[in-house]
Amino acid sequence: MRLNKALITIFLIVFIDLLGFGIILPLLPFIAQKYQANAAQIGLLTATYSFFQLLAAPVLGRLSDRFGRKKILILSQLGSALGFIILAFANSLPLLFLSRIIDGLTGGNISIAQAYIADVTDKKNRARGMGLIGAAFGLGFIFGPALGGALSKISYSTPALVAAFVSFLTVLTTILFLKETVNTKKALESPKTEFSFKELKIVLLIPNLSFLIIIFFLINLAFSLTQGNLALWTEKTFGYDPSKNGFIFAYVGVLAVLVQVVVLPFLLKKLNENIILKIASFNLFLSFFLIFLSKNEPIFYLALTFMPLGNGLANPSIQSIASKDVPKEEYGGTLGLLQSAGSMGRILGPIIGGELFYLFNKDLPFLFASIILFLVFLANLVYKTESKAKN
Numbered sequence: 001m002r003l004n005k006a007l008i009t010i011f012l013i014v015f016i017d018l019l020g021f022g023i024i025l026p027l028l029p030f031i032a033q034k035y036q037a038n039a040a041q042i043g044l045l046t047a048t049y050s051f052f053q054l055l056a057a058p059v060l061g062r063l064s065d066r067f068g069r070k071k072i073l074i075l076s077q078l079g080s081a082l083g084f085i086i087l088a089f090a091n092s093l094p095l096l097f098l099s100r101i102i103d104g105l106t107g108g109n110i111s112i113a114q115a116y117i118a119d120v121t122d123k124k125n126r127a128r129g130m131g132l133i134g135a136a137f138g139l140g141f142i143f144g145p146a147l148g149g150a151l152s153k154i155s156y157s158t159p160a161l162v163a164a165f166v167s168f169l170t171v172l173t174t175i176l177f178l179k180e181t182v183n184t185k186k187a188l189e190s191p192k193t194e195f196s197f198k199e200l201k202i203v204l205l206i207p208n209l210s211f212l213i214i215i216f217f218l219i220n221l222a223f224s225l226t227q228g229n230l231a232l233w234t235e236k237t238f239g240y241d242p243s244k245n246g247f248i249f250a251y252v253g254v255l256a257v258l259v260q261v262v263v264l265p266f267l268l269k270k271l272n273e274n275i276i277l278k279i280a281s282f283n284l285f286l287s288f289f290l291i292f293l294s295k296n297e298p299i300f301y302l303a304l305t306f307m308p309l310g311n312g313l314a315n316p317s318i319q320s321i322a323s324k325d326v327p328k329e330e331y332g333g334t335l336g337l338l339q340s341a342g343s344m345g346r347i348l349g350p351i352i353g354g355e356l357f358y359l360f361n362k363d364l365p366f367l368f369a370s371i372i373l374f375l376v377f378l379a380n381l382v383y384k385t386e387s388k389a390k391n
Helices: 005-033 039-067 069-089 093-120 123-151 157-177 184-189 197-204 207-227 230-238 242-270 273-293 297-324 328-360 364-382
Strands: none
Touching: 005 039, 005 069, 005 093, 005 123, 005 157, 039 069, 039 093, 039 328, 069 093, 069 157, 093 123, 093 297, 093 328, 123 157, 123 242, 123 297, 207 230, 207 273, 207 297, 207 328, 207 364, 230 242, 230 297, 242 273, 242 297, 273 297, 273 364, 297 328, 328 364
16 A cells, blocks of 8 residues: 555644643643542543543544544644643643543544545555554654653643644644545535434444444453553562653554554455454453463563554454445544444443452453453454445
8 A cells, every 4th residue: 555645644643643642641640649639530530531532532523524524633633732731721620620521522533533544545455544543643652651751850731731732733734734535515415424313323233333343342441451550560560660661661652553564564465354353352362361471571571562463453453344334424423433432441441450450459450351352352253344335
């Protein structure tokens, strides 16, 4: 697949967007502690973004189907900038929550970026195109937290202001370089682009899509069961300090980018997305099960290697398969539903994982995650997700 200008542009937009998000993400608990937030309030603050993203993603996606990708993307980017500005000048816990609510409501714009990629790629090249978003995610989460940590030495408001500036950069990039892919005149006349619960129900009844939504939810649930506990687990198991844990996340981030830009394109030349999804789900199961068994560092790093390999193959495959069974007019709404399922997993996962970690055993979240992912692997073996659509 030749990387055309549209794909490069949307890649840069998502990378810059995720860079801004990554800058402030690790600092939120410390900012909240300034206002005497307890552990439960900090957890709720973290979950607030995902909850409102869950509500907004299908709405933003469907609005982009009807009014155009570019317009809705710009509005969502402005919303993220506003959220970061409020965060920078917040002087109370309620204002912190307001900043996360606004950013969550506009943070569903990833579904718009995915719909844009579906617009400009054919079925054969779609998974690779979706992989670009995964690469942008990986790069954003490699450089964002590192930049945020460095800026926090100045003040906690500095990273938020830089994140706001970065969001404004995405607005300018979108305005100047992104071409609209939706014929808005035609879309406004089509009943398929209307936002209604009836239309959403019709989409949800598509057999392949309902299966993929469940799979996407379970994968995100499994990841979120362990994500918040991994640094604490390595501290208790291997005595890792924050700097060594930072290296772990950087290692996983670099591997995630390599999977998207090297491994996924190679596999797509040999296999279709359905087979790749089966391989991905087994790798995910193996990763978490090996962490559960890990008693030495070589096994742990082997497990970490399987993690980005599985996740980096699973996400673009799911998004590609999902978009193939709906007409072009419904790409945004459909991919928005997938993002909502992922958000639901990211809301429930930390709550369940925290309870398992603190009340029972530090290894239990990883065992529970591996069981979920093994069921996902079995489901992918049994269920056939071949495309039936002709779009």
